[in-house]
Amino acid sequence: MLENFSFRTIVEYLPLFGQGLVTTVWLSALSFLGALAVGIVLCAMNLQRGWLFRVPAKAYIDAVRATPLLAQLYFLYFGLPRLGLVLPELVVGILALSLNSGAYVAEIIRAGILSIARGQVEASVASGMTYVQRMRLVILPQAFKVTIPPLLGQAIVLVKDSALLSLISVAELTRAGQLLASDRFMPAEGFLTIAAFYLLLYYCLKGLAALSARWLGTAGARL
Amino acid sequence: MTSNPKGPASMTTTGMIDFRGVNKWFGPLNVLKDITLSVQPREVVVVCGPSGSGKSTLIRCINGLETIKDGDLIVDGQRLGDPATNMTRLRTEIGFVFQSFNLYPHKTALENVTLAPIHVRKIPRAEAEQAGRELLAKVGLADKVGAYPAQLSGGQQQRVAIARCLGMRPKIMLFDEPTSALDPEMISEVLDVMVAVAEEGMTMMVVTHEMGFARKVAQRVVFMDAGAIVESGTPDEFFSHPRTDRSRAFLSKILRH
Ligand SMILES: Nc1ncnc2c1ncn2[C@@H]1O[C@H](COP(=O)(O)OP(=O)(O)OP(=O)(O)O)[C@@H](O)[C@H]1O
Ligand SMILES: [Mg+2]
Numbered sequence: 001m002l003e004n005f006s007f008r009t010i011v012e013y014l015p016l017f018g019q020g021l022v023t024t025v026w027l028s029a030l031s032f033l034g035a036l037a038v039g040i041v042l043c044a045m046n047l048q049r050g051w052l053f054r055v056p057a058k059a060y061i062d063a064v065r066a067t068p069l070l071a072q073l074y075f076l077y078f079g080l081p082r083l084g085l086v087l088p089e090l091v092v093g094i095l096a097l098s099l100n101s102g103a104y105v106a107e108i109i110r111a112g113i114l115s116i117a118r119g120q121v122e123a124s125v126a127s128g129m130t131y132v133q134r135m136r137l138v139i140l141p142q143a144f145k146v147t148i149p150p151l152l153g154q155a156i157v158l159v160k161d162s163a164l165l166s167l168i169s170v171a172e173l174t175r176a177g178q179l180l181a182s183d184r185f186m187p188a189e190g191f192l193t194i195a196a197f198y199l200l201l202y203y204c205l206k207g208l209a210a211l212s213a214r215w216l217g218t219a220g221a222r223l
Numbered sequence: 224m225t226s227n228p229k230g231p232a233s234m235t236t237t238g239m240i241d242f243r244g245v246n247k248w249f250g251p252l253n254v255l256k257d258i259t260l261s262v263q264p265r266e267v268v269v270v271c272g273p274s275g276s277g278k279s280t281l282i283r284c285i286n287g288l289e290t291i292k293d294g295d296l297i298v299d300g301q302r303l304g305d306p307a308t309n310m311t312r313l314r315t316e317i318g319f320v321f322q323s324f325n326l327y328p329h330k331t332a333l334e335n336v337t338l339a340p341i342h343v344r345k346i347p348r349a350e351a352e353q354a355g356r357e358l359l360a361k362v363g364l365a366d367k368v369g370a371y372p373a374q375l376s377g378g379q380q381q382r383v384a385i386a387r388c389l390g391m392r393p394k395i396m397l398f399d400e401p402t403s404a405l406d407p408e409m410i411s412e413v414l415d416v417m418v419a420v421a422e423e424g425m426t427m428m429v430v431t432h433e434m435g436f437a438r439k440v441a442q443r444v445v446f447m448d449a450g451a452i453v454e455s456g457t458p459d460e461f462f463s464h465p466r467t468d469r470s471r472a473f474l475s476k477i478l479r480h
Contacts, residue, residue, distance in 0.1 A: 117325075119321060119323055119325035120325060120327065122288060122319075122321065122325060123319075123321065123325035123326075123327070124327075124339075125288065125314070126286055126288065126314060126317070126318075126319040127314070127315070127338075127339035127343060127387070127388075127391065128311055128312065128314040128315035128339060128343045128391070129311075129339065129342065129343055130311055133342055133343065137338060137342060138327055138338075141329050142327075142328065142329055145329075
């Protein structure tokens with residue numbers, strides 16, 4: 001089998017893979033920023049006492065977690081044009097990933113905030129801080145440290161999920177593999193190569209997680 | 224038998240803290256039963272009683288950490304629950320020291336002390352830090368200014384917590400069992416600081432079973448049982464001549480320890 005494995009073709013297609021990799025990286029990065037924004041808003045809604053914001057936020061989070069990402073992606077890809085909103089595939093893709101990951105990010109941030117002991121809330125309330133001051137000065141700085149590792153975990157998931165965008169013909173990494181597979185009938189070469197690139201991205205994010213853990217480790221001694 | 228500490232006259236004169244027929248429920252549980260109590264400016268009142276008698280709830284109502292169901296609670300001339308009362312503002316006048324310290328773990332001792340003065344009282348940073356250093360020196364922690372809470376012993380953390388309250392220049396200080404989470408050898412360093420604060424004329428309500436502290440600085444000891452104030456008197460009256468069976472039973476228990 002290995003004698004049939006064509007490294008030459010892989011090298012030939014390397015520029016295409018390179019472009020795909022770059023696209024995957026920046027669309028994942030943008031989607032992750034979008035997910036953070038969505039997550040923060042959802043989490044803020046979810047932490048309200050009144051049901052007016054909390055119930056829709058919870059319903060949204062449940063809906064996203066209960067349905068396949070592919071279904072969500074198609075829902076946007078085929079659904080939005082019906083509503084008269086025609087967007088480029090790339091934008092639909094980033095939107096889908098942001099909206100999907102945002103639900104998970106919201107829960108990660110919420111867990112971080114709730115992990116801050118009640119005594120911290122009481123001490124800051126007792127000192128006369130407003131809700132916003134309390135969040136900004138006491139709760140969020142502590143929650144931030146707790147949430148970084150799971151957030152990086154979510155980023156890893158997001159990078160892998162971005163492969164689905166190949167199905168709406170976004171020219172990202174998996175799409176490059178598909179092209180090689182179908183143009184030259186070399187699925188092994190195509191998909192093994194992209195697997196290697198995903199592994200590379202995975203290690204980059206894991207390295208970042210380790211770095212942040214070390215940074216948190218020293219800061220954690222203060223906790 | 225409920226005894227009103229100051230007689231009927233206290234109903235008309237307004238104290239720094241005035242409970243008038245206050246009731247509170249947790250679900251079906253009547254945790255504060257018809258509490259009437261007036262604490263005068265500069266007065267130090269010690270609250271004691273068995274576990275679950277409502278001591279914490281009583282003082283937590285004063286700064287609104289708990290809300291009351293009926294009756295009036297007037298603090299520094301403002302009625303709690305009144306729309307005209309700005310609770311956030313009123314809290315800046317009331318220091319609260321917790322059993323478990325509750326220092327901010329991500330802030331140094333000095334930052335713990337200056338955080339609220341800078342952001343809530345809007346005192347310029349340099350001025351707040353100067354005052355913070357002086358306060359930490361006053362509680363005997365001049366050398367721990369840059370230490371994080373995790374690097375401090377329990378007694379040191381509690382002294383920082385007291386300094387943190389004093390940094391707001393409060394009119395009232397509330398203490399909820401400030402020494403009961405401490406190793407015995409650290410209790411006196413915290414009590415000494417509290418005595419110093421009392422001697423400077425602070426209005427204080429202190430939930431504690433430390434009889435030495437009560438005898439030294441308290442004008443009054445209030446004994447609670449099952450949500451009601453059962454007895455109230457000077458430390459000497461209360462510790463030497465308790466009037467009710469319940470207070471006698473309680474005292475015999477804490478004395479045995
Ligand atoms: N948040 C709450 N919800 C329900 N019940 C509560 C709550 N907080 C306190 N209680 C109950 O109210 C009663 C009074 O509690 P409180 O903490 O005021 O007592 P305490 O005198 O401070 O006791 P301890 O000496 O153990 O601190 C107890 O029976 C307690 O179980
Ligand atoms: Mg208590």
